[in-house]
Amino acid sequence: MKIGLFIPCYVDAVFPEVGVATYRLLRHLGYDVRYPEGQTCCGQPMANAGFEGESVALGERFEDKFAGFDYVVAPSVSCTAFIKLNYPRLLKGKHECSAAKKTIDVVEFLHDIAKVDRPLGRFPYKVSLHNSCHGVRELHLSSPSELNTVKFNKIKDLLALVEGIEVVEPDRPDECCGFGGMFSVEETGVSTKMGQQKLMRHMATGAHYITGPDCSCLMHMAGIAARQGCPIEFRHVVEILAAGL
Amino acid sequence: MDSKEYILGRFRRNVGKKYDMPDLGSIAGITYPDPLVQFINITQTNGSNLFELKPGDDINKLIMECYPDAKTIASSLPEIRIANRNPETVASARDLDGTDVGVVRAELGVAENGCMWVPQQCKEKVVDFISENLVILLPRDSIVNNMHEAYRKIKFNSYNFGTFIAGASKTADIAQVLVVGAQAARSCTIFLV
Amino acid sequence: MSTSHSRLADKFLENDKYAQWHDNTFWGVRQKRDRMADEVPEWEQLRQMASDIKRHTITHLDRYLEQFEANAVKNGAIVHWAKDADEFNSIIYGILREHDVKKLVKSKSMLTEECEMNPYLEAHGVEVVETDLGERIIQLNDQKPSHIVMPAIHLDHHEVGQLFENKLGSEKDNHDPTYLTYQARLSLRHEFLTADAGLTGANFGVAATGDIVVCTNEGNADMATSVPPLHIAVMGLEKVIPDYDSLAVFHRLLARSATGQPTTVYTSHFRTNRPTARKMHIVLLDNGRTEWIANPQHWETLKCIRCGSCMNTCPVYRLSGGYSYSYFIPGPLGINLGMLRDPQAHSGNVSACTLCLSCQNTCPVKVNLGDQVYQWRQQLDEFGTANKQKKFICKGMDAVFTRPKVYNMATDNAHLANHIPSFIMECGLNPWAKGHKMMKFPKKPFHKLFKDLEKDEDGK
Numbered sequence: 016m017k018i019g020l021f022i023p024c025y026v027d028a029v030f031p032e033v034g035v036a037t038y039r040l041l042r043h044l045g046y047d048v049r050y051p052e053g054q055t056c057c058g059q060p061m062a063n064a065g066f067e068g069e070s071v072a073l074g075e076r077f078e079d080k081f082a083g084f085d086y087v088v089a090p091s092v093s094c095t096a097f098i099k100l101n102y103p104r105l106l107k108g109k110h111e112c113s114a115a116k117k118t119i120d121v122v123e124f125l126h127d128i129a130k131v132d133r134p135l136g137r138f139p140y141k142v143s144l145h146n147s148c149h150g151v152r153e154l155h156l157s158s159p160s161e162l163n164t165v166k167f168n169k170i171k172d173l174l175a176l177v178e179g180i181e182v183v184e185p186d187r188p189d190e191c192c193g194f195g196g197m198f199s200v201e202e203t204g205v206s207t208k209m210g211q212q213k214l215m216r217h218m219a220t221g222a223h224y225i226t227g228p229d230c231s232c233l234m235h236m237a238g239i240a241a242r243q244g245c246p247i248e249f250r251h252v253v254e255i256l257a258a259g260l
Numbered sequence: 261m262d263s264k265e266y267i268l269g270r271f272r273r274n275v276g277k278k279y280d281m282p283d284l285g286s287i288a289g290i291t292y293p294d295p296l297v298q299f300i301n302i303t304q305t306n307g308s309n310l311f312e313l314k315p316g317d318d319i320n321k322l323i324m325e326c327y328p329d330a331k332t333i334a335s336s337l338p339e340i341r342i343a344n345r346n347p348e349t350v351a352s353a354r355d356l357d358g359t360d361v362g363v364v365r366a367e368l369g370v371a372e373n374g375c376m377w378v379p380q381q382c383k384e385k386v387v388d389f390i391s392e393n394l395v396i397l398l399p400r401d402s403i404v405n406n407m408h409e410a411y412r413k414i415k416f417n418s419y420n421f422g423t424f425i426a427g428a429s430k431t432a433d434i435a436q437v438l439v440v441g442a443q444a445a446r447s448c449t450i451f452l453v
Numbered sequence: 454m455s456t457s458h459s460r461l462a463d464k465f466l467e468n469d470k471y472a473q474w475h476d477n478t479f480w481g482v483r484q485k486r487d488r489m490a491d492e493v494p495e496w497e498q499l500r501q502m503a504s505d506i507k508r509h510t511i512t513h514l515d516r517y518l519e520q521f522e523a524n525a526v527k528n529g530a531i532v533h534w535a536k537d538a539d540e541f542n543s544i545i546y547g548i549l550r551e552h553d554v555k556k557l558v559k560s561k562s563m564l565t566e567e568c569e570m571n572p573y574l575e576a577h578g579v580e581v582v583e584t585d586l587g588e589r590i591i592q593l594n595d596q597k598p599s600h601i602v603m604p605a606i607h608l609d610h611h612e613v614g615q616l617f618e619n620k621l622g623s624e625k626d627n628h629d630p631t632y633l634t635y636q637a638r639l640s641l642r643h644e645f646l647t648a649d650a651g652l653t654g655a656n657f658g659v660a661a662t663g664d665i666v667v668c669t670n671e672g673n674a675d676m677a678t679s680v681p682p683l684h685i686a687v688m689g690l691e692k693v694i695p696d697y698d699s700l701a702v703f704h705r706l707l708a709r710s711a712t713g714q715p716t717t718v719y720t721s722h723f724r725t726n727r728p729t730a731r732k733m734h735i736v737l738l739d740n741g742r743t744e745w746i747a748n749p750q751h752w753e754t755l756k757c758i759r760c761g762s763c764m765n766t767c768p769v770y771r772l773s774g775g776y777s778y779s780y781f782i783p784g785p786l787g788i789n790l791g792m793l794r795d796p797q798a799h800s801g802n803v804s805a806c807t808l809c810l811s812c813q814n815t816c817p818v819k820v821n822l823g824d825q826v827y828q829w830r831q832q833l834d835e836f837g838t839a840n841k842q843k844k845f846i847c848k849g850m851d852a853v854f855t856r857p858k859v860y861n862m863a864t865d866n867a868h869l870a871n872h873i874p875s876f877i878m879e880c881g882l883n884p885w886a887k888g889h890k891m892m893k894f895p896k897k898p899f900h901k902l903f904k905d906l907e908k909d910e911d912g913k
Contacts, residue, residue, distance in 0.1 A: 022900070027899040027900055030895075031899035056850070062831075065834065065839060067831050069848065152810040191807045197804075201455065203887055205459070264522075267536055267737075268519070271743040276746070276747065277512065281509040284702065353680045357642070372705075373716035389719075407701040407704050408705075411697040424720040433604075435610040436478050436481075439630055
């Protein structure tokens with residue numbers, strides 16, 4: 016099984032350690048992982064802002080970059096969701112879209128493809144889980160609180176493999192943190208207020224860390240936490256899974 | 261061209277893909293081991309009073325025990341002897357204003373939500389709504405599980421009006437505080453007969 | 454880079470205590486809705502059925518409307534068709550004039566808001582009295598609804614208390630909601646008894662039987678139709694459904710989704726007038742609906758049954774309030790309906806969405822509201838309402854992202870610049886500085902670190 020690693024632009028530029036953890040974890044599990052050079056962005060920021068036409072060329076590049084891989088694994092739910100849900104439509108008639116089928120968020124890959132069940136890293140802290148919207152409602156990493164369906168949470172399942180960890184969820188466990196890409200720019204007031212409230216709910220759990228499957232949500236809340244001087248730290252799920260490996 | 265033709269013509273020109281009607285028969289509507297027990301429970305949560313009439317009980321006496329201060333009692337039901345206003349014979353619906361207790365008959369109760377089917381049964385249906393307190397007589401063997409069953413069973417009479425009633429009138433329009441007794445009945449008492 | 458919505462939202466947020474209350478109140482309604490959904494094992498099946506029934510009915514509207522009309526006429530009602538708001542208002546006024554109506558009591562109807570019927574009738578000398586308590590409050594306060602189910606939610610009990618002191622002569626400083634509700638009851642009771650006609654909306658029109666079905670908790674629609682000698686029911690075309698089996702599906706979903714109750718207190722089925730009243734009139738309104746059906750991306754908004762659950766769950770609505778939206782219906786539904794109505798006028802609402810998609814999970818008829826907001830954003834450029842700065846940034850981002858060398862240069866040197874590289878800064882992280890502290894850029898981006906990782910592995 017050949018795995019291509021997709022490290023989205025903002026993870027590359029701001030959170031390289033998340034890329035490193037993803038790579039280390041996949042290697043630890045024995046996978047053949049490649050990182051094709053010259054990757055940039057999936058196109059989501061422009062598309063959510065209303066310019067999805069600007070994403071088409073990026074989609075074509077993505078197809079070329081990751082031709083020949085069985086899976087494209089990415090540590091970001093919103094980028095993965097964008098590729099899976101929008102590329103087939105955006106690339107229609109221009110390029111064969113295989114990316115949508117083989118691109119997978121790292122959490123889903125570990126849970127459903129790798130089916131990891133052996134102990135992973137050690138992280139002896141209380142961690143509050145941030146269920147990012149696109150992970151919940153587009154990639155189905157957990158059961159959305161709105162639906163009357165069987166309750167599950169793939170992120171929680173994976174974190175249970177970490178030694179010493181205590182995982183909690185905040186009140187309103189899958190309510191949006193208020194990032195929303197261009198939303199945080201156009202609607203700064205509401206975005207910040209949502210982030211402050213979300214942070215408060217995470218803090219109320221008494222956790223030492225907030226973790227989640229998407230760095231953009233974490234970045235939003237971390238920026239607010241730093242501004243307010245809140246004593247809480249942020250880690251992407253893969254960083255915790257790979258801690259100490 | 262009149263508006264109807266104009267509207268339907270525009271619709272026919274503009275409609276795209278047409279969708280089939282789903283098979284509603286496949287819905288597994290909720291059922292209860294004892295629908296009557298569920299009905300009694302749900303009437304408690306919606307704030308209604310409920311009494312089971314035993315053989316030999318006098319409904320008139322029981323109503324007066326529930327509403328001892330009631331002076332004006334309206335009903336078109338022959339067994340309600342305490343009634344002193346008849347919605348069948350009043351000159352105008354307005355004449356039922358000031359009714360302390362109205363007594364009506366329901367034909368069916370719904371276990372899942374406490375709805376009772378009250379078809380119009382006299383000239384002025386306002387008795388269902390204008391009475392300060394509403395008493396509903398409901399046959400105990402009429403309880404169905406859910407609205408799917410209810411909508412297959414309810415019947416209209418020649419008045420061509422019917423309403424499901426589930427308790428007393430309510431509102432939370434002021435600061436989301438629940439207040440019982442908005443524009444219609446301020447209390448609801450159900451007698452299972 | 455603000456929008457009309459964000460500017461008004463900022464105003465809303467100035468009163469932090471109220472904003473928190475608003476947020477918590479609607480979250481509470483959402484939680485009640487969740488408990489209701491969880492109590493019905495077949496909930497998700499019902500939602501799918503409801504969506505399928507609506508898709509079918511709306512794409513066969515001609516058949517169902519004609520069937521509805523035929524049955525309503527057979528029942529003894531008079532059916533009118535209005536192509537737009539003007540015709541709607543003149544039909545209503547015509548009926549009222551014919552019956553010499555001086556005072557009209559009405560139950561809550563978003564359709565009459567849509568047509569701005571009240572001011573029209575008032576200009577023609579008809580007194581219009583809203584009888585839903587929330588609608589009555591905002592009518593007395595000369596305001597528009599801030600929510601479609603809880604129209605006066607923006608006022609607290611003190612504000613309502615003061616309003617009632619002035620308008621209804623209630624006791625000074627008695628702001629107890631129970632007392633105030635009773636004062637409104639007394640006042641409205643007088644209105645019901647002295648009105649010449651009652652007007653109701655319609656939650657559903659049943660084609661197979663000709664029923665107009667109206668759901669209320671207060672019983673005001675019933676009071677309004679049981680005392681005055683004339684009943685006019687108004688209905689948007691899309692409210693017609695095939696039959697009682699379909700009605701059962703919608704009935705089970707509506708109140709549970711709207712307010713978290715298993716049912717509204719009253720579900721009234723009107724087929725004809727009371728024996729002591731004049732013939733019942735039914736007015737069917739198009740007003741754009743048969744144009745919206747042609748819109749392949751947005752026609753499914755017509756499935757909406759106006760429960761308001763999308764507003765209650767929307768975190769942006771909860772923290773910005775109904776008056777931050779330019780259309781008279783707020784929240785996810787209002788964003789979409791406003792754009793269908795007039796994209797030039799209502800593009801400023803399209804920013805009011807994080808694309809969290811909670812709304813489409815609560816929607817009882819599965820309208821893809823969030824996905825549609827995404828689609829509207831794609832069309833702003835075409836409407837000429839896209840923000841120029843935003844467009845410039847997105848073109849700029851594209852220029853960087855499609856040129857890996859430029860991208861690498863920018864990210865490789867990010868840490869040196871001691872500030873954010875322009876492509877990210879301009880993509881908008883800058884306005885963040887208001888609520889956020891800027892993130893620190895690492896010494897090396899991942900694409901550089903990866904080379905070290907590979908070397909490490911080779912070394913082993």
